[in-house]
Amino acid sequence: MVRISNNLVGILNFVTFLLSIPILGGGIWLAHRSSTECEKFLQGPVIALGVFLMIVSLAGLVGACCRVSWLLWFYLLVMFVLIVLLFCFTIFAFAVTNKGAGEVVSNRGYKEYRLGDYSHWLQKRVSGTKNWNKIKSCLIDGKVCKSLIDDGANNNTLQQFYQKNLSPIQSGCCKPPDDCNFTYVTATNWTTTSNSSADSDCGLWSNDPSVLCFNCGSCKAGVLQNIKHDWKKVAIVNIIFLVFLVIVYSIGCCAFRNNREDNSYNKYPRRYP
Incomplete structure (x- = not known):
């Protein structure tokens, strides 16, 4: 019987995989038509984000739905690192944007x-x-x-x-x-x-x-000043995203535990007298 946590992780990662396709496509499109430094500056991060989301979502999707424990373990490891990095970035963003403001002129x-x-x-x-x-x-x-x-x-x-x-x-x-x-x-x-x-x-x-x-x-x-304003918005969004990631990570841990239990049951089935 497929566990609820595995289904939830599969659905969430399927949606993430679908989102990664237009992001990656946009980066490739920029790479082919970029003629200015600005466009070239943007294409790298966009492609990297698209590839990252695609790989991680595939690992979570296959790991949860096909009961592949090592892929789900890789997915959880990446999620844990992402949570730590986002938490650190949020603190850092509030710290570096604390100084600086426009000077009012009469x-x-x-x-x-x-x-x-x-x-x-x-x-x-x-x-x-x-x-x-x-x-x-x-x-x-x-x-x-x-x-x-x-x-x-x-x-x-x-x-x-x-x-x-x-x-x-x-x-x-x-x-x-x-x-x-x-x-x-x-x-x-x-x-x-x-x-x-x-x-x-x-x-x-x-x-x-x-x-x-x-x-x-x-x-x-x-x-x-624009960066400061935008980073503060991003930091607030990050807090909400962090809560979401922690919930997904918790569900993923349940799915990983389910995989191990099922694999253990299949390897050592119960014998009845």
């Missing part, structure tokens, strides 16, 4: 962001040339500053622009820092002026749409 609808306000670990992740080039490529491909122009900001007066509710990335990457005191022309076009500002970002600003302030520390800070 009479502005947006905030200013400074790289030094964020955790050193996050700063190192974006400050490296290799990593930042990939992130910058994604920002340019995503046309984050073009969306600011499309919103009609280029037709605004200076005071109207100051009242706009810019996203952290738009504030950090699409305009020069307020400390530079540049002369406003349009949302992404500013006339540089000589000033005594110690902000090194002022010298990095360019009206070239492909440059703007993408090399500025404020742009990196804007990205980190």
